Amino acid sequence: MELKSTLYSVANGIATITLARPARMNAWTGRMHTEYRHSLEQAEADPAVRVVVVTGEGRAFCAGADMQALEGHAAKGGYDSGTTADIPTPGFGVRPEFDQNFAYHFGLTKPVIAALNGAAAGVGLVLACYADIRFAVPGAKLTTAHGRFNMPAEYGLSWLLPRIVGLARANDLLMSSRVFLTDEAYEMGLINRLVSKEDLMTEVMAYARQLADSVAPHSMAVTKRQIYVDQHRDVGSSVAEADRLLSEMVAEPDYKESVRAWLDKRKADWRWPGK
Incomplete structure (x- = not known):
């Protein structure tokens, strides 16, 4: 597949997927989702890949759904994901619960680390939450966003977020759709580590390399499977x-x-x- 809105590279056992629409703050589109799944599928199939890192190009991680797409939904009077029936299905086939948008992360055998280089809103925050580990720069804006657009909590975030930060904090973030910073997210346990913009990718790659070097790959795959299956x-x-x-x-x-x-x-x- 030709990648037009993402980048994919592999080095030293680490696959890096970069959301690459910096002029649009890496706003999510059907094309981007298709490419993202394609890259995950490549990483899963490659025995040389031990860890997957997801980040954004430019000043944002992912600003949420592209506003042109949102305008299109309004004009059509219905939701259109922008994807086709033959979209790649990484992580599918493990459990029926995981064969859904973004829940497919739970069926992957390799850990996914989100490196939040900037703002994450709506589906961008969803993507970050489905990662296994989250690093972020200080002071970046986060929001669930859906409330201001008359939308429901998206892609199972109402199931996932309470399990990450607890019900009371999740209720606040989901019901208010308020903007909060990565500093607060770190305090509530949503972010594992805050790192300066200059050092973010260096620390993320060092952590990913530590996982690859110090944890047996089958142990990693089985442990990840246990964590998410045990939620059920x-x-x-x-x-x-x-x-x-x-x-x-x-x-x-x-x-x-x-x-x-x-x-x-x-x-x-x-x-x-x-x-």
Whole structure:
């Protein structure tokens, strides 16, 4: 696929997806969503990729839906996603709950880190919230935005946000659609780390590299799956599944390699899902 509104690159085991419509503050379009899914699909299929980083080009992460698209919805009298039936489906097929817009992130095997280089509104905030880890610059504006446009909370954010920041804080952000800053978001636990604009990508890449170097890839994939599947089941089922996985994974070559590397005080040479 020819990328027109995003950029995709892979270096040192890290895939970087950049929203690249800086003149429009990386406003979201159907084309951008299609390209984003395509890039995620490429990253999932590439055994050399261990971590995915998502960021924006220019002064914003993603300013939300493109206003021209919103005007088009009003003119048509209905919503049009701007995507086609053959849009890529990364993360699909794991659980029915995950086979939906943005919820497909929960079906991915590789961690996604959002590097918020600037403002994130509406679907831009949704995208950030579906990432597993969030870094951000101080003082950037965030908002759920939907309330001012007579829209519902978008893409499952009413399910996800209370699980990240708690019900009381989520109610405030969702019901008011108010603007808040990344500094406040950090205090409420929505942002994992605040980093200066100059150092953002350096720190994000260092963290991504740490994940790639210090965590076995199968362990990462299984742990991510446990985290999001466990949101849909009881603690007893979680324990039983963990016990089953433990029995399976200690029989794998990467477990033996991990033990040897630890004893030898060297970097492990993990092979899952195959080299």
